[in-house]
Amino acid sequence: MRNLFVFTNPNLLRMALTHRSYVHEHPDVETDNERLEFLGDAILNFLSGSYLYRQHADLGEDELTRRRAALVDEKQLANFAIALGLDQQILLGKGALRDGGNRSDNLLSCVFEAMIGAFYLDCNCDVEMVRPAVEALFASVPPELVNTRADLDAKNRLQEWVQSYIGHMLPQYITEKVGGSDHTPEFASAVYVGDRLYGQSRRHFHSKKEAERAAALDALSQIERMF
Known part of the structure; x- marks a missing residue:
């Protein structure tokens, strides 16, 4: 090295x-x-x-x-x-x-x-x-380390933005099984701050974490457009 x-x-x-x-x-x-x-x-x-x-x-x-x-x-x-x-x-x-x-x-x-x-x-x-x-x-x-950091990055960035600009609130994720089988379920997620929808996964994912990460990234994209 x-x-x-x-x-x-x-x-x-x-x-x-x-x-x-x-x-x-x-x-x-x-x-x-x-x-x-x-x-x-x-x-x-x-x-x-x-x-x-x-x-x-x-x-x-x-x-x-x-x-x-x-x-x-x-x-x-x-x-x-x-x-x-x-x-x-x-x-x-x-x-x-x-x-x-x-x-x-x-x-x-x-x-x-x-x-x-x-x-x-x-x-x-x-x-x-x-x-x-x-x-x-x-x-x-290691690829799994990159994946873990990527997962934390989007959700952490959204949480930091919420606490900086809205107050002491936490984003709430509503994640549901929307398809697939018992062995290969598919999930969709939406993230709310209070009663307001901030972002949602635009397609279905095979894990809750992936769906929530996609929702957080969508929220961040929406925020960038607003500001």
């Missing part, structure tokens, strides 16, 4: 590892990794979408979107950073280091994104040279 990304320009890697707290304490260092983080985020979103599109020809847009969100979420990117040993190489200011910055999922995920941005530049901005190493990391994530 640690040899997936080999830089020809070590200065780019050093820049990717340089947190702004380090720059503040070292006047001779002019650039932190925030611009590289922006670039790496865009590259990871593209590569993860492309990877999932090719790996799962049977999945629709909604499910691909959920899995992409799970594959590049903060926790997963932090895990990638640790697998590559970036947590041992980050350049942090004394305060950030004392506060455990090299163990922070947020900071580690940002450093990983910056490293991807730096590697893209090191590869003469050829994304196809970046793809093999990134996809090797994606392939190392």
Whole structure:
């Protein structure tokens, strides 16, 4: 894992590892990794979408979107950073280091994104040279872990939105068997906040969890249209 990304320009890697707290304490260092983080985020979103599109020809847009969100979420990117040993190489200011910055999922995920941005530049901005190493990391994530995170992502995001904009209420899911057999039942779900319908699964699913996840994602889509 640690040899997936080999830089020809070590200065780019050093820049990717340089947190702004380090720059503040070292006047001779002019650039932190925030611009590289922006670039790496865009590259990871593209590569993860492309990877999932090719790996799962049977999945629709909604499910691909959920899995992409799970594959590049903060926790997963932090895990990638640790697998590559970036947590041992980050350049942090004394305060950030004392506060455990090299163990922070947020900071580690940002450093990983910056490293991807730096590697893209090191590869003469050829994304196809970046793809093999990134996809090797994606392939190392157990599919069931991606599925679990995708499930939690939609329902958690909806709950967070409700609590932020409506108040201390929980989305309520009405999930029913609507077809199939006893061995292969099919479910549909609708999600309510109070008495208001916010979203519903647009097709039938073979598990309650999948139906509720689809309802939550539909609710989130409706909310995005309203705002």
